[in-house]
Amino acid sequence: MSQTFVRKFSCVERIIGTLQEPTDAASLAFFRILFGCILLFAQIRFLAKGWVEQLYIKPEFHFKYFGFSWVHTLPGQWMYLPWVVMIICLIGIILGKWYRLSISVFFVLFCYTELLDLTNYLNHYYFITLVLFLMLFLPMHAAFSVDARRNGGVASVPRWMLLCFRLQVGLVYFFAGFAKIKSDWLLDAQPLKIWLATTSNLPVFGALLALPITAWVFSWIGMLFDLSVPFLLLNRRSRGFAYFLIVVFHLLTMWLFYIGMFPLIMMAAALVFFPPRWHRSVLQRLLKPTLVAADSSRSLYIPKLMFWVFALFFVWQILMPLRHFLYSGNVLWTEQGYRYAWHVMLMEKDGFAEFWVEDKTTHMRYIEYPKKHLTALQEKMMSTQPDMILQYAHYLAGIYEQKLGHPVAVYADVYVSLNGRPGRQFINPDVNLAAIEDTFAGKDWILPENPQQY
Numbered sequence: 001m002s003q004t005f006v007r008k009f010s011c012v013e014r015i016i017g018t019l020q021e022p023t024d025a026a027s028l029a030f031f032r033i034l035f036g037c038i039l040l041f042a043q044i045r046f047l048a049k050g051w052v053e054q055l056y057i058k059p060e061f062h063f064k065y066f067g068f069s070w071v072h073t074l075p076g077q078w079m080y081l082p083w084v085v086m087i088i089c090l091i092g093i094i095l096g097k098w099y100r101l102s103i104s105v106f107f108v109l110f111c112y113t114e115l116l117d118l119t120n121y122l123n124h125y126y127f128i129t130l131v132l133f134l135m136l137f138l139p140m141h142a143a144f145s146v147d148a149r150r151n152g153g154v155a156s157v158p159r160w161m162l163l164c165f166r167l168q169v170g171l172v173y174f175f176a177g178f179a180k181i182k183s184d185w186l187l188d189a190q191p192l193k194i195w196l197a198t199t200s201n202l203p204v205f206g207a208l209l210a211l212p213i214t215a216w217v218f219s220w221i222g223m224l225f226d227l228s229v230p231f232l233l234l235n236r237r238s239r240g241f242a243y244f245l246i247v248v249f250h251l252l253t254m255w256l257f258y259i260g261m262f263p264l265i266m267m268a269a270a271l272v273f274f275p276p277r278w279h280r281s282v283l284q285r286l287l288k289p290t291l292v293a294a295d296s297s298r299s300l301y302i303p304k305l306m307f308w309v310f311a312l313f314f315v316w317q318i319l320m321p322l323r324h325f326l327y328s329g330n331v332l333w334t335e336q337g338y339r340y341a342w343h344v345m346l347m348e349k350d351g352f353a354e355f356w357v358e359d360k361t362t363h364m365r366y367i368e369y370p371k372k373h374l375t376a377l378q379e380k381m382m383s384t385q386p387d388m389i390l391q392y393a394h395y396l397a398g399i400y401e402q403k404l405g406h407p408v409a410v411y412a413d414v415y416v417s418l419n420g421r422p423g424r425q426f427i428n429p430d431v432n433l434a435a436i437e438d439t440f441a442g443k444d445w446i447l448p449e450n451p452q453q454y
Contacts, residue, residue: 023276024280027279072116086109089105089109104136130317134310166272177222185219243270243271329446329449332349354369354370361407366400374392
C-alpha cells in the first residue's frame with residue numbers, strides 16, 4: 001500500500017516538474033504579436049463594415065446574456081469609443097508597450113462589447129475571450145517587446161504557460177469534433193447537404209460540391225479532422241502535415257461558407273504547437289533589431305495560485321461542452337447547453353414567430369410581430385432560441401403594461417425547421433411567457449421536435 005502511494009506521489013512530482021521546466025519565452029511573444037495583429041484587423045474591419053451602428057446603435061432592444069442584464073450600450077455615437085480604445089490597446093499589445101495596462105483594458109472592453117447583445121454571439125468571440133483571459137495573467141511581454149527592452153526581459157518561462165495555449169486550441173478542435181458525433185451530421189450529412197447545394201453555380205467544382213455524396217464525405221472528414229488534429233499537432237513527425245490540413249480545411253470553409261474571422265483565427269492559433277525555436281527564429285528574422293531584447297538570466301517568479309487557477313479554468317472548459325447531457329431532448333432543437341460547447345456549423349435552423357399580448361383585465365388580445373421592435377438579424381436569431389424568445393416576451397409585457405396600466409400575459413406562436421426537416425411548433429402556445437423567469441433548469445415550455453420520442 002505504501003509503495004503504491006510512493007509511486008503515485010513520485011509520478012505526480014515528475015508531471016509537476018515537467019510542467020515547471022523552462023521553455024523559450026519567444027513562444028509567448030510570437031502568440032502575442034500574431035494574435036494581436038489578427039484582432040487589430042478584426043476590430044478595424046468591424047468599424048469599416050458599419051457594424052457598430054448596425055448591431056449596437058440602431059436596435060431599440062438588446063438581448064442579454066443570463067446574469068448580465070445590467071450591461072447597457074453607451075448613448076448614440078459614444079458607442080464607437082470602445083472600439084477606438086481597443087484599437088489603441090491592441091497596438092500596445094502587439095508592441096508589448098505598457099502590456100499589462102493594454103491587455104487589461106482590452107479584455108474589459110472586449111467582454112463589455114460582447115455582453116451587450118446575445119444576438120451577436122459567435123464561437124470565435126468566445127474563443128477570443130478565453131485566450132484573452134490567459135493573456136491577461138501570463139507574461140506575454142517577457143520577450144520581444146518594448147517593455148522587455150526597457151525593463152529587462154526573461155529568456156524562459158515555465159513550460160505549462162505554453163501548454164495552456166496548446167490545450168486551449170486543442171480543446172476547441174476536439175470538442176468541435178465530439179459535437180459532430182450526431183445522426184444529423186454523420187448519417188444525414190446535415191446541414192452540409194443544404195449548404196453545399198447552394199454552391200452548384202460555382203465554376204469548375206460547383207456541380208461536384210452539390211452532389212449528396214460530397215456532403216457525407218465532408219461530414220465524416222470534418223468530424224475525424226477535428227477529433228484528431230490536436231494529437232497530430234502534438235507529434236513532431238506529424239505536425240507539419242497536420243498544419244497543412246488545418247490550412248486547407250479552413251481555407252476551404254472560408255471559401256464555401258461565410259463564417260467570418262474564425263478560419264483565420266484558428267490557422268494562426270494552431271501555430272502555437274510549433275516548437276519555441278521556430279517561434280524565435282521567425283521573430284528574429286521579422287523584428288530584428290527593433291523588439292528583440294537580449295536574453296536575461298533573471299528568473300520569473302510564478303505564484304502557485306496562478307497554476308491552480310488555470311487548472312480550474314480548464315476543468316471548467318472541459319465540463320461546459322458536456323452540460324447539454326443534463327437536459328432532455330436534442331440539443332440542436334432546445335439549444336440548452338448549446339453555447340460555449342463548440343457546436344460549430346452543426347445546424348441550419350429557420351423559424352417564424354409571432355406573439356399575442358393579452359390584457360388580463362379586459363381580456364383583449366393584441367398581435368405583435370417581432371419586426372416592429374427588432375432588426376432583421378435579431379428577429380432571425382430570436383425566432384429559434386428559447387431564451388431569446390422568453391426575453392422578447394418580457395420586453396413586450398413591459399411595453400404593454402406601461403401603456404395599458406394593467407398586467408398582461410404574453411403567448412408565442414413559433415414554428416421552427418431544423419436541418420431541412422418540416423417546421424414544427426417550437427413553443428407551447430398556451431404558456432404565459434411573461435410569468436416565466438429564465439433559469440438553468442430545463443425549459444418544459446419548449447415542445448419536443450418529435451413528440452413520439454417522449
